[in-house]
Amino acid sequence: MSKRLTDKEGEVRELTDQDVKQMRPMSDVLPADLQRTIRQQGQRGPQQAPTKVKTTMRLSPDVVDHFKAQGPGWQRRIDQALREYIREHG
Numbered sequence: 717m718s719k720r721l722t723d724k725e726g727e728v729r730e731l732t733d734q735d736v737k738q739m740r741p742m743s744d745v746l747p748a749d750l751q752r753t754i755r756q757q758g759q760r761g762p763q764q765a766p767t768k769v770k771t772t773m774r775l776s777p778d779v780v781d782h783f784k785a786q787g788p789g790w791q792r793r794i795d796q797a798l799r800e801y802i803r804e805h806g
Contacts, residue, residue, distance in 0.1 A: 768795075779794075
């Protein structure tokens with residue numbers, strides 16, 4: 717097994733099962749400040765107490781387009797609209 721992860725042209729080669737077995741946790745090899753930076757960029761920490769239920773539902777394309785057009789947070793806005801509906805019609 718080659719220790720190098722790149723070939724002569726600098727392309728990353730496919731990882732073998734042995735490569736994966738030799739991998740170590742990021743906490744063993746990276747400084748703490750770099751670990752924090754990596755976690756802040758796209759990784760959520762553990763959720764303390766789940767407050768919502770994960771579900772799948774089908775919505776009309778125009779409804780999804782309307783909420784998505786308002787930018788990030790569209791799923792939260794749909795949740796808020798449904799809560800408002802429940803308050804008004806509950």
